Amino acid sequence: MSENNDFFSRVYGVVKLIPAGRVTTYGAVAAAIGSPGAARMVGWAMNKAFSHTGYLPAHRVVNRNGMLTGKHAFPNANTMQELLESEGVRVKNDKVMDFQKVFWAPEVIDLSHHENS
DNA sequence: CGTCTGACGCACG
DNA sequence: GCGTGCGCCAGAC
Numbered sequence: 001m002s003e004n005n006d007f008f009s010r011v012y013g014v015v016k017l018i019p020a021g022r023v024t025t026y027g028a029v030a031a032a033i034g035s036p037g038a039a040r041m042v043g044w045a046m047n048k049a050f051s052h053t054g055y056l057p058a059h060r061v062v063n064r065n066g067m068l069t070g071k072h073a074f075p076n077a078n079t080m081q082e083l084l085e086s087e088g089v090r091v092k093n094d095k096v097m098d099f100q101k102v103f104w105a106p107e108v109i110d111l112s113h114h115e116n117s
Numbered sequence: 118c119g120t121c122t123g124a125c126g127c128a129c130g
Numbered sequence: 131g132c133g134t135g136c137g138c139c140a141g142a143c
Contacts, residue, residue, distance in 0.1 A: 007139080007140070008140095025125085025126095026124075026125055026126085027125065027126060030125085030126095030138090030139095035138080035139075036126095036138090037125095037126085037137070037138040037139075038125090038138060038139050038140085039125040039126060039138080040122095040123055040124085040125050040126085040137095040138065040139075040140090041123090041125090041138080041139055041140060041141095042124085042125080043123070043124035043125065044122095044123055044124075044125095044139090044140075044141085045124095045140095046124055047123085047124060048141095058124080061124080062124085063124075063125060063126080064125075064126065064127095068124085069124050069125080070124030071124080072124075073124055080124095
């Protein structure tokens with residue numbers, strides 16, 4: 001459980017929930033973990049996530065503009081785009097097309113106790 | 118302990 | 131609509 005208490009672990013937990021063919025934003029993930037202003041931390045966690053064992057769809061996380069700002073962190077500059085297109089997400093000019101349609105909003109983690117859909 | 122950086126986001130001009 | 135500056139939070143040096 002302590003793992004889930006770590007900021008990074010929370011980010012990973014949310015990112016892992018992103019369904020294929022969908023994308024979300026750093027700010028949305030940050031808000032989901034209770035730190036709406038920590039969007040930068042989310043991206044930073046993604047970079048570090050490459051060291052994280054296990055599959056982490058970091059390519060499904062883009063900035064609020066739908067731009068693939070983190071593509072440079074992948075083995076190849078076009079890896080992120082190819083992964084997205086492979087899942088059905090159209091990308092043009094390092095930017096997600098129909099971003100609003102493929103956008104997936106993560107479930108906000110209630111730090112309280114109960115209250116859940 | 119002080120300072121800089123960073124896959125962001127927003128306010129301001 | 132675009133460029134610039136500041137704030138957020140956590141880690142590295």
